[in-house]
Amino acid sequence: MIEKIKCLIIGSGPAGYTAAIYASRADMKPVIYEGLQPGGQLTITTEVENFPGFPHGVQGPELMNLFKKQAERLGTDIRYGLATSVDFSQRPFKVVIDNNHEIEAQTVIIATGASAKWLGIPSEKRLNGVGVSACAVCDGFFYRGKDVAIVGAGDSAAEEASYLANICNKVYMLVRKDKMRASKAMIHRVSETKNIEILYNTETDEILGENAVDGVRVRNNITNELRTLAIDGFFVAIGHNPNTEIFKNYIDLDEQGYIKTIPGSTKTNIEGVFACGDVQDKNYRQAITAAGSGCMAALDAERFLALSH
Ligand code: NDP
Numbered sequence: 001m002i003e004k005i006k007c008l009i010i011g012s013g014p015a016g017y018t019a020a021i022y023a024s025r026a027d028m029k030p031v032i033y034e035g036l037q038p039g040g041q042l043t044i045t046t047e048v049e050n051f052p053g054f055p056h057g058v059q060g061p062e063l064m065n066l067f068k069k070q071a072e073r074l075g076t077d078i079r080y081g082l083a084t085s086v087d088f089s090q091r092p093f094k095v096v097i098d099n100n101h102e103i104e105a106q107t108v109i110i111a112t113g114a115s116a117k118w119l120g121i122p123s124e125k126r127l128n129g130v131g132v133s134a135c136a137v138c139d140g141f142f143y144r145g146k147d148v149a150i151v152g153a154g155d156s157a158a159e160e161a162s163y164l165a166n167i168c169n170k171v172y173m174l175v176r177k178d179k180m181r182a183s184k185a186m187i188h189r190v191s192e193t194k195n196i197e198i199l200y201n202t203e204t205d206e207i208l209g210e211n212a213v214d215g216v217r218v219r220n221n222i223t224n225e226l227r228t229l230a231i232d233g234f235f236v237a238i239g240h241n242p243n244t245e246i247f248k249n250y251i252d253l254d255e256q257g258y259i260k261t262i263p264g265s266t267k268t269n270i271e272g273v274f275a276c277g278d279v280q281d282k283n284y285r286q287a288i289t290a291a292g293s294g295c296m297a298a299l300d301a302e303r304f305l306a307l308s309h
Contacts, residue, residue, distance in 0.1 A: 005031050007301055008095055008105035010083045011243075013040025014287045015277025016111035017067035018294030019301075023109075024074035026302045030109075031077040033097055038080065039064035040113050041240075041278075042287055044135045046163055051287050060137075063287070083112075088250035088270050106308070107301040110247060110259065110268075110275040111294060114240035114285075119151065123207040124236070131213025134236045136160035140167050143233040149174055149216050151204055152237035158186035160237045165193045172229055173198045174218060207234050242279045251275070258282050266297040272308070274300050 007023050009016050012034040023030035037043065045060035054063075072078060081101070087094040092104040116134035118124055124132050133139040136150065140163060149172040150161050157173065158180065164171045173190060178200050180187050190196050201222045208215035208228065217228050242258045244251070252260045252269040259268060259275040266274040276297035277290035 002102045002104055004092065004104045005029065006105070006305065007031070007107050007109065007298075008093075008103060009033070009109045009111060010095070011035050011040065011111035011113055011277070011279070012038050012068070012078075013042065013064070013111060013113050013277055013290060014067060015113070015279075015290040015294035015297070016040070016109070017064070017071050018291040019109045019111060019276060019298040020071040020076040020078075020294075021067075021074055022295050022298030023301065024071065024076045026298065028107075028298070028302060028305065029075070029077070030298075031079060031103075032071070033079050033081045033083055035082055035112060035243075037113075039068065044137050045159070046137055048287065067291075083246060086246055086250065088247075088273055091272055093273065106272065107304055108273045109266075109294075109297045109301055110251075110273065110279055111277045111290075111297070112243040112279045113290075114242045114278040116236065117239050117241055118236055119204055119238065121204065121206065124234075127207055127209055127213050127234070130211060131209060131232060132207060132234045132236070136164050136235050136237070139233070139235075140164050143168050145169050146232040147230060148172070148233035148235060149218075149229060149231045150235040150237055151176075152239070153177065153180040153182060154237070154239060155182045155186050156239070157237035158182040158190045160235060161190050161196050162186075162193060164233075164235065165190075165196050168233070169195065171196045172216075172231065174202045174204060174216075175200050176203050176221065177201065240278070240285075242282070244279060254282075256282060266293055266300050272301075272304055274304075 007028040007030040009032040042060035049057040081097040147170040151174040153175040205217040205219045259280040274297040276293035
């Protein structure tokens, strides 16, 4: 049977839960589907120091648990499940959950976030889960006292390198340019950490090992010199791709696949469908900006519902 709802929220990071909090308080009876990674990317981070209201910092998973509890207390219907297809060609919008549950929603708030990028080399795929990982916080524990490498030079890579440095014997940071993109504070932190060695102008040629990682062959892109580092873990932290695959036939995306919203709003090209958080933001990508845009999406949806009746 087709379920009819007023407001469907897809995705459960800071954007989705903030939209849920506002939509619940506006009596829109929101239903939120948590998606593949309930709580979103903050559930795979450690300490969050820059979310206002937590003067001593807060652990990412704990913060998301608090978001969830707040949405729950205000009456949000929180469900485990993944939106697998949509039909936005007419209202009410059709969304299928887990390939079998059909929903008709008067408004849809897309808050599906973004997922980790991979290098795309065969050995990375072959050794995934047996030494190759895109989440230092999830998997760092397995490399206690060992040597590891992490590729990337943004804030994520720097944060994950610091995290690994606390657990591992040695961390090689593989930076493809002659400088890092991370913030000054993070560059300072990794440069000052004794067991992090930053290798600039360095690219991954091949991850080595039969059934588990035992090394990485890297190439200096100035001299073309190859060098093998003995490591047990290889971490990838090179940014993210927006989770927009199921929407692309209906929603306008930019050249990198991020949802285009009308500036100053969360409106997409389809009236009644709104987007918030990382799925439409490749610039700020912070928990607090995602939460802010989640609030905007709920307010935009509320106004839309009021005007469409
Ligand atoms: P970024 O896009 O900022 O950085 C990606 C990094 O990966 C770049 O240094 C890039 O190198 C490198 N890279 C990309 N592709 C490859 C490749 N194929 N081989 C080698 N290196 C590659 O992503 P982040 O996830 O680090 O950060 C995203 C956003 O989130 C940023 O705005 C960041 O500030 C923010 N952030 C904030 C945090 C906080 O405030 N606590 C924590 C983490 C992230 P190059 O520089 O050469 O292009």
